[in-house]
Amino acid sequence: MAALITQAPILIIAIPLVAAFLTPLIGMASKKARNALVIVSLVFVAFLVFALARDVVINGIHVYTLGATSPGQTIPTGFMVPVRIILEIDAMSAFFSIIWSIVSLAAAIYSLSHIANETGQTRFYTLLLLMVTGGFGMMFTGDLFNLFVFLEIASISGGALIAFRTRFGDTQEGGFKYIVVSAIAGLMVLFATGILYGQYNSLNIAILAQAIQYTTLDQIALALLLIAFAMKTGMVPLHLWFPDAYSVAPASITGMLVITSHACMYAAFRVCFTLYGAVIDAPVVGWILIAFGLLTMFIGVTMAVFQKDVMRFMSYHAISQLGYMWLGVGVGLAVLGNPGLLATYGRDAMSGGIFHILNHAMYKPLLFFTGGALFHLTGTRDLAKMGGLAHKMKWTTILYIIGTLSISGIPPLNGFSSKILIYESVYQFNPIFTVIGIIVSILTLASFTKAFHSAFMGAELPEYKGVKGVPRSMIVGMVILAAGIIFITLFPAQIVNWILHPAADALIDRGAYINAVTGVIP
Amino acid sequence: MTHILESGYAFWNPIVWIIVFIVVLIVVYFFRRRGQKEYKKDTDQTRIFLCGGEVPEAGERHIRVGNIYWGFFETLKEYYKQILRPHTGIINDYVLWFVAITAVSALVLLIAGLAK
Amino acid sequence: MLSKIVRTVANQLIVFILIFGLYVIAHGHLTPGGGFQGGAVIVSGVVMLLVAFSSKELKKSLRERVLTILESTGALIFAALAFAGIGTAFFYNLLVDTPIFGRIPPTGPGPGDFWTGGVVPLMNFAVGLKVVAGLSAVVLAMALFSSGEEVEE
């Protein structure tokens, strides 16, 4: 077990990769064996992630060196290598990887019947597993260049998956927009990496963080990294591609794309807090994040109220919820230089923002999955053509209600626990932000009620008399996420103490992240 | 166990809420038991009553999504006109927004760096 | 399908392109090049065949199923080589100080020794296999698609 945990960081990345390339071979022989391989590998990865996260929270940061036993080792000895390619897992990375493992497992199970009628299913699972690899890589990597590589792996497989159903024209358009935006964001990240490498002669985040000076070039690199990652998360006004891509993808992929967007948010946090932590102009960047966060919340939700396409409507809600996270973490960043305020409310605001990521990662894929179930039954995403579907899909209706109450922050569901943390702490920073947050929450509930009424309520419509119910594996995928919601609802304090405060502290305490690497280099 | 998720001003404990919900459910059940006993399903008692007139078909009496919150959109017509303007759906505009926002934030950071 | 002269010349040239591609793959640890570059050279030969013969002709000899198997095999060999060193660390170079590619070169300028690099040359071969199969499939699929034929799933 100890050896397994030592090797866990690379196994978590490598097992989906190997499984991705095994699926075409096994898929030729038997479909069932292929599906079993996908599910088993993801279950094993989820187990490893939980074991690793437990170990990280208890024993501190894990540093895994590729190809050697320590980051400074060379073979044969006697050469000068500054630092090898490493994976570095602190509580923040562990937190994000837990989310990713749960959602990818639920999405894979959901896919089993959601794409059962499509052609080229083997390629679908190959790409899905590659996307899982890319996501874990982004969360675990210890250097900027591999962050770019894994970002591109996740983007390419994600773009291909969005455009997977080639028989529709709009999927191609959405996939194209996604891949163009990802390519530009990726190239900007690479450009910023080059700027930093040219000045400090290293790619490792910890080494760079130790050496960074905040010269003019560094400021440009910060802007490039921050805005590139922010665009990938879907921050207003760079969100325009977001509903286009998310609404046309298969629902299971949309659920996973939400988490890749969170992975980009993780990268942005890593850049702001760890890489630039010592030198960053914290109030300015914090206020930039807060301003964009408020804009994201408000414009996202007002656009969502307006939508008539069920997946597009949920995509705009995903954007609006991302604003809460930027707001919480932005307030934490704005008071980063002031230990008193940080202890009073900054740490709570950050914990709230991070807690909201966890909650959002549970209820938003669940809602996208219910939207996918609606599409599966009716063959349309247009809410105007739906009605009375609760008669046909009882389980989905219940799960939709759970998701709705959770996203609108209705007590006692988990969405409320994170929102109250954000409201209470942000109120001490600036009361107006809390008011805006509550208005956005009200509008969220209003628009979900509207969608609930038009899709599920009413008498059974004649055009949907003959449709079959939702297949079982889709229900199982949704129930996994609903179980996550119920668990977080019942034990918010335990979750905050177990993983969220360590994760927030990992962002604040950049010294530990740096020492984990520099401490072992001769 | 009474004070979890403290944030300075307040605390949040879902167990308290769940207990309250259970109490409310018991009260509701109590009221429901006192209800009319002679209610029967699938008789005239459950038929839709619309001023005594003809009841439309299921597809026609369902209020579709376009009609919900009509007043809200009517009031905020100007806002929606403005907000829909950038949502062109043209990929070139998406790139333009990215370039513009990157340039603006780089400028803000540079000016803040100079002021320091 | 182009004229007989073009087809004959393409048939002769593909041998040289293959040899050059394999050279670039094999010497990836010594000179500029490696698995991807050599693979791309070989795929340029495939593109030449595609131009000389039609995509329909080429589809008969380069079947999609075979390409898929080759691509997956290349990736799996690469992963297996990386996993081989997991006793120490992932990607650990097991073959250092062994007769197979295991020599340790002297530092400083000097002629390159082919038998160095440990698992790196082997990984180059695996990557080359994957790139040849993958890029050929991409080129072939695009050619088939633009000639109006549905690509088989």
Add this chain to the structure above:
Amino acid sequence: MEHMPLNFPFLAAALLAAVSFYIMIFKKNLIKLIMGIAMMSSAVNLFLVALGYRAGGNAPIYTDVPEGPMVLPVPQALTLTSIVINVAVLALMLTMVMQIYRHTGSLDSEKSRKLKG
């Protein structure tokens, strides 16, 4: 090469990036947009290679190299990786544009805007 002004490659990279952004923003043809992205990646690759250049340096290969400084190998490795990634991205984009053309019969970005608002 030894007397080449060292800033020249960076200026060329900046120029390439500017031209590519111009193409991506103002050219409505989807194929031209993809060409813009290809130019953008070339600009970044040129920037990376120029970073690793040392005046009068040799290629970082041990085979029969003369004495003297070598250029940095790491940026070249980065460039190679980024080229490989861009091959995948461009192939995917071109495939999608072919599909868009099949569905809409047009390569104009103003005509493929079914998804908006």
